[in-house]
Amino acid sequence: MDFKKIGDAEISRRDLMLGAGKVAIGAAGIAALSSGGFGLIRNAEAKEGSTEKWPWPYVKLDPDKTAELAYNEWYRVFCGAAVISSVFTQLREKIGEPYKSFPIDSFVFLEGGMAGWGTVCGSNAGANVVSNVIIGPRIAGPDCEHGHSVGSDMMDWYSNTALPIFTPKEPKQKTAIIQTTANSPLCHVSVGKWMKKSGFALGSAERKDRCARVAASVAHKLVVDLNAWKDGKFEPKSSWTPGKSVGITGQQNCNECHGSNIPTPPMAKK
Amino acid sequence: MDFKKIGDAEISRRDLMLGAGKVAIGAAGIAALSSGGFGLIRNAEAKEGSTEKWPWPYVKLDPDKTAELAYNEWYRVFCGAAVISSVFTQLREKIGEPYKSFPIDSFVFLEGGMAGWGTVCGSNAGANVVSNVIIGPRIAGPDCEHGHSVGSDMMDWYSNTALPIFTPKEPKQKTAIIQTTANSPLCHVSVGKWMKKSGFALGSAERKDRCARVAASVAHKLVVDLNAWKDGKFEPKSSWTPGKSVGITGQQNCNECHGSNIPTPPMAKK
Numbered sequence: 001m002d003f004k005k006i007g008d009a010e011i012s013r014r015d016l017m018l019g020a021g022k023v024a025i026g027a028a029g030i031a032a033l034s035s036g037g038f039g040l041i042r043n044a045e046a047k048e049g050s051t052e053k054w055p056w057p058y059v060k061l062d063p064d065k066t067a068e069l070a071y072n073e074w075y076r077v078f079c080g081a082a083v084i085s086s087v088f089t090q091l092r093e094k095i096g097e098p099y100k101s102f103p104i105d106s107f108v109f110l111e112g113g114m115a116g117w118g119t120v121c122g123s124n125a126g127a128n129v130v131s132n133v134i135i136g137p138r139i140a141g142p143d144c145e146h147g148h149s150v151g152s153d154m155m156d157w158y159s160n161t162a163l164p165i166f167t168p169k170e171p172k173q174k175t176a177i178i179q180t181t182a183n184s185p186l187c188h189v190s191v192g193k194w195m196k197k198s199g200f201a202l203g204s205a206e207r208k209d210r211c212a213r214v215a216a217s218v219a220h221k222l223v224v225d226l227n228a229w230k231d232g233k234f235e236p237k238s239s240w241t242p243g244k245s246v247g248i249t250g251q252q253n254c255n256e257c258h259g260s261n262i263p264t265p266p267m268a269k270k
Numbered sequence: 271m272d273f274k275k276i277g278d279a280e281i282s283r284r285d286l287m288l289g290a291g292k293v294a295i296g297a298a299g300i301a302a303l304s305s306g307g308f309g310l311i312r313n314a315e316a317k318e319g320s321t322e323k324w325p326w327p328y329v330k331l332d333p334d335k336t337a338e339l340a341y342n343e344w345y346r347v348f349c350g351a352a353v354i355s356s357v358f359t360q361l362r363e364k365i366g367e368p369y370k371s372f373p374i375d376s377f378v379f380l381e382g383g384m385a386g387w388g389t390v391c392g393s394n395a396g397a398n399v400v401s402n403v404i405i406g407p408r409i410a411g412p413d414c415e416h417g418h419s420v421g422s423d424m425m426d427w428y429s430n431t432a433l434p435i436f437t438p439k440e441p442k443q444k445t446a447i448i449q450t451t452a453n454s455p456l457c458h459v460s461v462g463k464w465m466k467k468s469g470f471a472l473g474s475a476e477r478k479d480r481c482a483r484v485a486a487s488v489a490h491k492l493v494v495d496l497n498a499w500k501d502g503k504f505e506p507k508s509s510w511t512p513g514k515s516v517g518i519t520g521q522q523n524c525n526e527c528h529g530s531n532i533p534t535p536p537m538a539k540k
Contacts, residue, residue, distance in 0.1 A: 101371035103321045108407035115422040118519035120389035137378035152385040188520045201538040249388035250458045257527035268471040
């Protein structure tokens with residue numbers, strides 16, 4: 001936790017902000033409050049973030065319940081924000097801060113591969129936001145490295161799995177939703193292959209329900225992995241490090257865009 | 271602002287958290303604090319986010335200073351988080367919350383097109399995070415629609431501009447950095463074209479400095495657009511809505527992956 005001196009009283013800033021009922025604030029603290037002494041905290045922390053301490057508190061969640069939440073949230077905030085919301089709204093209830101201060105709905109822009117541009121599927125992006133916000137960024141030290149690897153594993157799994165795999169209890173589309181394997185973490189490729197096989201248009205109710213179920217499938221795996229991490233049992237499965245192996249950031253499906261004529265990037269001197 | 275009743279004292283929760291020196295907290299408020307009465311606030315807001323009210327407070331920033339910050343931050347947190355940090359660390363100093371509660375460094379994962387997978391360039395993703403966190407998501411009403419359009423405009427501009435355009439005052443690489451036009455918002459395509467033209471490897475100091483300058487170029491434009499929005503003068507320039515125009519989410523460079531054999535997606539019935 002984040003302790004700051006206020007006069008002689010050493011209190012947890014988070015406890016103070018949340019008022020979780022366990023704050024024993026002394027006379028010095030009250031004086032600091034009534035005289036505007038909190039300004040000391042503000043100045044001291046003006047540059048550094050108050051939530052940039054990892055990991056964030058986490059309690060294990062139910063994967064099925066999380067997937068149901070993601071499915072239903074898709075129809076409000078679409079893929080990326082639905083994945084974030086499915087995890088963070090539960091943690092807002094069970095824990096409170098810092099999840100309450102995270103602006104989940106801002107991430108609606110992850111829809112359609114970022115504002116409709118068909119780049120990374122928002123479900124993958126949302127999962128990466130969640131894992132790196134909770135566990136932390138890899139630069140924050142070895143305890144945080146799984147923020148990166150849970151996210152990267154998701155893109156590997158997403159690319160190589162016939163999706164969607166989650167069926168909601170009360171589907172908005174009663175007809176069967178066919179599965180396709182994207183071989184890519186990109187929205188355009190994932191949605192395009194599904195549209196080609198299913199014959200349904202982008203604007204169809206079936207395509208929307210397919211994407212809602214994909215978001216739910218991703219949210220399910222995300223919580224399975226976060227729970228394993230919480231138990232100290234998460235083992236990364238992906239070993240995809242294209243910068244090292246092929247000399248450029250990339251996916252695993254070079255041929256799909258390049259055909260047989262895959263360029264050789266300039267390589268560093270050995 | 272976000273006002274809550276604590277006993278008879280009606281105070282701004284943000285003022286209380288920031289302690290900006292202007293809080294006149296009455297006896298009832300002190301009683302609520304010492305008896306754990308803040309728990310009322312916690313329970314009342316358990317489900318809803320405390321920062322999901324848009325726009326977030328914004329003061330106009332200097333584009334050149336922001337670009338310098340982004341350039342230097344690239345060498346600490348890489349492209350996406352550098353763009354976010356360049357804007358939010360200034361707003362932490364000038365405004366305080368809610369920027370202090372936003373976990374900037376979690377967004378290191380945007381590096382290399384998201385954990386090295388070469389999808390959307392992190393600078394584009396970071397700019398979208400910033401615009402949608404400050405202005406708001408498009409679902410939050412017409413006042414927030416420019417969160418989406420500032421972000422989408424960035425991807426359009428990024429795709430069609432010879433980058434980098436920003437030269438730092440104290441470049442880490444003294445040699446000239448050539449410019450390339452990506453015709454795509456993707457990391458793999460943007461970096462790949464630059465590597466091909468320049469002959470420098472992914473791991474070279476020159477490539478790193480090129481990406482740091484691209485992040486700085488994006489941060490510069492981002493602040494120009496945010497300042498225009500603050501003045502009520504932002505006009506979206508991009509009209510790219512591929513879902514409507516070509517029936518699938520996507521970029522503008524179909525031929526680059528598909529060659530001349532561009533598939534026709536199934537279209538919705540008219």
